[in-house]
Amino acid sequence: MSKNILIISSSPRKSGNSDMLCEQFRKGAEEAGNQVDKIRLAELAIDYCSACYACKKTGHCVMQDDMEQVIAKMRDADVIVLATPVYFYTMCAQMKTMIDRTLGGAQKPGLENKEFYLIAAAADGKDAMERTIDGLRGYLECLPGAKEMGVIYGAGAWRLGDIEKTPAMQEAYEMGKSIS
Numbered sequence: 131m132s133k134n135i136l137i138i139s140s141s142p143r144k145s146g147n148s149d150m151l152c153e154q155f156r157k158g159a160e161e162a163g164n165q166v167d168k169i170r171l172a173e174l175a176i177d178y179c180s181a182c183y184a185c186k187k188t189g190h191c192v193m194q195d196d197m198e199q200v201i202a203k204m205r206d207a208d209v210i211v212l213a214t215p216v217y218f219y220t221m222c223a224q225m226k227t228m229i230d231r232t233l234g235g236a237q238k239p240g241l242e243n244k245e246f247y248l249i250a251a252a253a254d255g256k257d258a259m260e261r262t263i264d265g266l267r268g269y270l271e272c273l274p275g276a277k278e279m280g281v282i283y284g285a286g287a288w289r290l291g292d293i294e295k296t297p298a299m300q301e302a303y304e305m306g307k308s309i310s
Contacts, residue, residue: 133309135159136207137168138200140214140225141251144170147293148215148251151284151302155211155249158306167203171224174200179230191234200228205240209247209279209309212266216252219261229269236273243275247305251284251293259283280305 137156141149149170156166174196184192191197204210214221221229235241248266250259263281270276282302287293 131310133164133208134206135164135166135209135211135306135309136203137166137211138171138213138225138228139168140171140212140222140228142172142222142224143215143290144172146215146251146290147284147287148213148249150291150293151249151251151282151298152211152213154299154302155247155282155306158303159309160306162307162310164209164306164309167207169200169203171200171228176200176224176227176231178227179233185234185237189237191231193231193234197228197231197234201232201235201241204232204235204244207244209245211247211249212269213249214251214262214266216250216254216259216262219258221250221262221265226265241273243277244273245277245279246270247280247282248278249282249284249302251287251298253286253288253292255285256283259285 139149139152176197214225284298
């Protein structure tokens with residue numbers, strides 16, 4: 131049975147190393163017959179959470195920006211891919227901002243019981259990326275029934291395009307293709 135997959139790429143660079151891994155994942159997932167939608171957070175206007183907690187009363191965030199469409203796509207997805215470049219041993223600001231803003235969306239049903247794949251790309255090795263992956267896992271722990279299905283470590287990718295020379299490209303493709 132085909133699944134609805136949402137890839138959330140937080141790379142500020144189009145075709146950056148983590149974004150390239152997203153494309154490989156997408157290619158495999160589409161070849162397996164899945165429906166895939168990809169959003170690039172850098173192309174959206176998403177403001178920071180102001181911790182007003184109006185969402186606790188209204189059931190949604192009161193800010194009027196592109197986060198509403200992100201939440202809607204997350205609700206529609208069976209599978210969500212979170213992809214980030216690693217900056218100073220953690221996720222990039224675009225990913226963290228999106229994560230913080232899901233507080234408002236989590237006030238209503240629809241974000242529970244999702245399957246998640248995590249993608250990170252960094253100049254350093256796999257061990258240095260664990261803090262980033264732990265941060266993403268912390269987010270998943272806040273979403274009821276979230277299931278981590280796989281992690282792709284795009285290690286050794288400093289300059290634009292370095293990821294193409296790593297095994298992570300094939301791993302991303304294969305992981306996407308394995309979804310059925």
